[in-house]
Amino acid sequence: MHSRRLILTALLTLCVSAVQAATTVENIRIWSENGKTRVVLDLSRPASHNIFTLRGPDRLVVDLKDGRLGAGLTNLPAGAGAVKRIRTGNANGQLRVVLDLSQDVRSRSFTAGPNSEYGDRLVIDLQQTGSLHTVKRASESYTPGRDIVIAVDPGHGGHDPGAIGKARTREKDVALAISRQLASRINAEKGMRAVLVRDSDYYVDHRQRTAIARKHKADLFVSIHADAVEDRRANGATVYALSLKGASDEEARLLAERENAAVRVGGVSLDDKDPVLAEVLLDLSQNASLSASLDVGSKVIGELSRIVKVRRKTVQQAGLLVLKSPDMPSILVETAYISNPTEEKKLRDAAHQAKLASAILSGIRNYFYTNPPPDTQIAMDVRRTPDRQVRHVIARGDTLSEIAERYQVSTAAIRAANRLSSDRIRVGQTLSIPVFSGT
Incomplete structure (x- = not known):
């Protein structure tokens, strides 16, 4: 009897510890501007996460280790920009947040610590494929071919x-x-x-x-x-x-x-x-x-x-x-x-x-x-050159198929240019991308 109580006490302690260790998603915020969409998950504490894309239909999936939705988060925000809808679920003990996408995007995620207004956050940036990341100043006149x-x-x-x-x-x-x-x-x-x-x-x-x-x-x-x-x-x-x-x-x-x-x-x-x-x-x-x-x-x-x-x-x-x-x-x-x-x-x-x-x-x-600014000589050279090699450094979340879509070439062409035997790539790896005229 005594041993049974000890077992029950230990199990309850483990359950309480697991609940305390869980990260709660207290709010989800989303906004979009100029081809870029940002989704922010407000968290109760820092959390490990994994992010990947799925096709047919296009989705971005975010898994939060030991995560759960906050009790007050009863209504998820409506979609905006590249996100049609936000869904959540549980998979393998993780909270899964699914962003249903309306267009091809390149994603990047990073964590941010507390500030005067918000606590811990997971930030997910979605950039429309083919749009420029560089900042174009409103005051600049269009001068083709600039440095x-x-x-x-x-x-x-x-x-x-x-x-x-x-x-x-x-x-x-x-x-x-x-x-x-x-x-x-x-x-x-x-x-x-x-x-x-x-x-x-x-x-x-x-x-x-x-x-x-x-x-x-x-x-x-x-x-x-x-x-x-x-x-x-x-x-x-x-x-x-x-x-x-x-x-x-x-x-x-x-x-x-x-x-x-x-x-x-x-x-x-x-x-x-x-x-x-x-x-x-x-x-x-x-x-x-x-x-x-x-x-x-x-x-x-x-x-x-x-x-x-x-x-x-x-x-x-x-x-x-x-x-x-x-x-x-x-x-x-x-x-x-x-x-x-x-x-x-x-x-x-x-x-x-x-x-x-x-x-x-x-x-x-x-x-x-x-990402050349559109009025620069480099942007003009990229558009004009019939055949050239662009170097792409693999960032977290990149896949070979997404890279191929971004540069409008086939995965087979990228594999051939880099002598890859499979679609496996690693963060920090540099790929030569064969870019052809008209892309």
């Missing part, structure tokens, strides 16, 4: 040396050397042009850095740094984009200042807009910029991983001031740990600096040859 402009920002400078290594290597010097190498390689690329935020040893204020990039109508802002921590064993490169909290904080600041200063987003002044319209303009611009930042950042990570250890396999997000431009995709590359004596020695080597610069450029090139 893609990359603002290269060497971190620190002048009175701010940044981190200092054991051998007295200064971060500001390493950042400038790598940035000069990167700018030189960008300028050697047909259809690209670099703008150095600083070209010698002087300090530039963080907001002035993005102002310089915006003055030159940059399509991308890349800030170069070298990390440092007390643990000298720490090593590897990391790529950052703006966090959702950082984006919302910056949006609040800009909205607060719009009546007292000439605040502009993409060349459009906000001081003459009513509060609701100003907030919508900022939100749409920042969503598009953040999405593009995560995309280009993942491609840079893929290329860096070929030559150095990458400390984080995915783009990290932080509220870094230099990344807070609302209308321009921005990434920050921590090229290595200058506090690590081995990496410090490499950072001082011109040949290693050149390798880092080449890897960063390869990631940028991969992104823009897949």
Whole structure:
């Protein structure tokens, strides 16, 4: 009898623990604009998830490990944009959220921690196949054949040396050397042009850095740094984009200042807009910029991983001031740990600096040859060239069939171009995509 009670008590304890460990989906939000749909699951706690697509009919499936619907979530939101309907169910002890799709899309998901308004979230972005990820400024006139402009920002400078290594290597010097190498390689690329935020040893204020990039109508802002921590064993490169909290904080600041200063987003002044319209303009611009930042950042990570250890396999997000431009995709590359004596020695080597610069450029090139702004020389070349190879770096959630649909080629053609024996691909793998005229 006593042993039976112990068993029952243990079972009840396990059941209570399982309930406490479950993640509750407390709300589902959805909105759509300019060919992009965002679905946000508000969660009670962080959760592991898996996302994949199904065909016939087209569906995007999200499985949340140990997940369940909140008791108050009795009515799911109606569809919007690429999502016709949202359904839920349970499969293998997981909560399954199914998005019935109305069109071909490319998906990406990421988690976000709590901010002042929301708790933990799972964010799912759907981009209509064939539409551009890059941010087009409303103020730009259509000038076919223009260069893609990359603002290269060497971190620190002048009175701010940044981190200092054991051998007295200064971060500001390493950042400038790598940035000069990167700018030189960008300028050697047909259809690209670099703008150095600083070209010698002087300090530039963080907001002035993005102002310089915006003055030159940059399509991308890349800030170069070298990390440092007390643990000298720490090593590897990391790529950052703006966090959702950082984006919302910056949006609040800009909205607060719009009546007292000439605040502009993409060349459009906000001081003459009513509060609701100003907030919508900022939100749409920042969503598009953040999405593009995560995309280009993942491609840079893929290329860096070929030559150095990458400390984080995915783009990290932080509220870094230099990344807070609302209308321009921005990434920050921590090229290595200058506090690590081995990496410090490499950072001082011109040949290693050149390798880092080449890897960063390869990631940028991969992104823009897949998503060229429509009025650029690269976009025109992609359309005109009868036969060419486009490099595609596999991101989480990609499948060979989806990639084939996106580039309008067959899976067999991709397999042949890459000597693949099956449709299996892995995150970070680079594929050569045969793109033909008329696609």
